[in-house]
Amino acid sequence: MEKVKMGIIGAGVWGETHASIYREHPNAEPVAICDKDEARAKALAAKLGITQVYTDYHEMAAKSDCDAVAVVTPDFLHADIAVCMADAGKHMLIEKPLATTKEDIARICEAVERNGVRCMVDLHNRWSAAFNVAKQKIDDGTIGEPWTAYIRHSDIKWVATDMLKWAADSSILWFLGSHSLDALRWFFNDEVKQVYSVKRVGILKELGVDTADVYLTTVIFQNGGIAHMENGWVTPNGNGNVNDFKCSVMGTKGQVNINASNHNLIQIATDECMQIPDVMVTNMVFDKCKGLSYESIRDFVDRLVDGKEFRVTLEDARRTALALIAIHESADTGEIVDVVY
Ligand SMILES: NC(=O)c1ccc[n+]([C@@H]2O[C@H](COP(=O)([O-])OP(=O)(O)OC[C@H]3O[C@@H](n4cnc5c(N)ncnc54)[C@H](O)[C@@H]3O)[C@@H](O)[C@H]2O)c1
CATH class of the missing domain: 3.30.360.10 (Dihydrodipicolinate Reductase; domain 2)
Structure with missing residues (x-):
């Protein structure tokens, strides 16, 4: 996998950050955006020139050719999406926290293991x-x-x-x-x-x-x-x-x-x-994202490409x-x- 095709679920404050970093990264490109708020998804897609726009993450999992996804929905809404994406064979960067209940934590870990996908959580x-x-x-x-x-x-x-x-x-x-x-x-x-x-x-x-x-x-x-x-x-x-x-x-x-x-x-x-x-x-320095909270997201791409264990x-x-x-x-x-x- 040389250039990682990324999908982003959640086009809010931090979803935009993820999409911007994938656009900057030499080994990644944001190809798909999903938000249940269609206007928000379309606005971010238009801003960053992303062509695939979804309002239902199930549809994105089924149709998008993305290799990996960033799960950037509110803290308590990570698990259903992560399990669906793992079942679709997508690698994942999940925003912190992994999940907020014991059941959801177990469901995500089980789905990652069962599908053999790679998963990092953004504890930066x-x-x-x-x-x-x-x-x-x-x-x-x-x-x-x-x-x-x-x-x-x-x-x-x-x-x-x-x-x-x-x-x-x-x-x-x-x-x-x-x-x-x-x-x-x-x-x-x-x-x-x-x-x-x-x-x-x-x-x-x-x-x-x-x-x-x-x-x-x-x-x-x-x-x-x-x-x-x-x-x-x-x-x-x-x-x-x-x-x-x-x-x-x-x-x-x-x-x-x-x-x-x-x-x-x-x-x-x-x-x-x-x-x-x-x-x-x-x-932002000359329109480029700088700072520690961006480095973890870049490192996810780097390690997905080189196959090393996530930090x-x-x-x-x-x-x-x-x-x-x-x-x-x-x-x-x-x-x-x-x-x-
Ligand atoms: N690492 C960091 O520095 C950092 C900073 C801010 C937020 N975060 C994390 O990022 C996540 C998102 O935070 P945010 O500030 O961007 O929130 P936000 O409210 O700005 O954005 C969340 C988006 O998710 C969408 N959404 C909700 N349910 C959905 C679903 N089922 N399908 C598709 N889209 C759905 C909402 O419509 C919204 O646009 C949280 O887990 C938060 O803790 C991390």
Whole structure:
């Protein structure tokens, strides 16, 4: 497979990103778009010069000659599409999270296995220069054995109230906690054993979005590592950066600290506020997509072509999603929950 023909299901904010990157990539081309909102699918197809437009993913699976698909529908709508595409023999890049129920996670993994297709989930923190160098310093022994960690990955309220029409059917744990927990598993090189989480509800509910404001979680790893993970959707809209993203890993011989949001790499001031845009994550340079959240998508194509194992395996995504289900359960029940794989 030299030039991967890509189909994109979900022509929303992030579906457009996927399609743009496949168009830029020398070894890929976006050939098909599917969205149940026909106008949206047609508009994106016209913008990027894509000829195959579908409103039903079953029809796309049956008729399109695409080799692989990107599943870029809302968090809780990945499974039926992924199973259908695997049954049609399509390789897949599924947006995070893999899925949001144990049944859906199992259905996707079973369909991938049964059909012998390849599947990656877009947990992109591993492509962040800061997170990647931290991982190198853990692996080369610079900070010794990772002992404890703290991670905060939160969004301003606007993401839940305006950007996502479906935030009430998801959670900040699914939306950003997926990235946080994948990074922690990667740093500790270990699996989550137990979780204890508390949540607070009210601010978003008052604004008409019925989902939790914030989760504070203790994560206990099988080999003894412990971490605190904070994920909220209620950072004030005036914050300089959409994300509030900090991480610190304390090892037996040293420590790595990451400030991925208030980095002050660039400041843009107006009479209303000061912005510190996430140029390390997403930006356009001479109309080309630059930033870590694009690199994971490019790497999917690269590895589909060269046949190497994906840097985030389906098993990584499965374990991350199952641990997140346990965290939701803990926050709902007030109990410590064992993660069952
Ligand atoms: N990796 C990242 O940095 C990143 C960033 C943003 C979003 N995401 C993920 O991408 C996914 C999509 O998010 P978004 O912000 O683009 O959402 P969005 O609401 O902007 O777009 C979702 C699109 O899916 C379409 N859709 C829903 N059900 C469908 C179906 N059955 N068939 C075809 N189309 C259907 C909707 O009509 C909509 O156009 C989510 O899982 C989200 O977590 C990832």
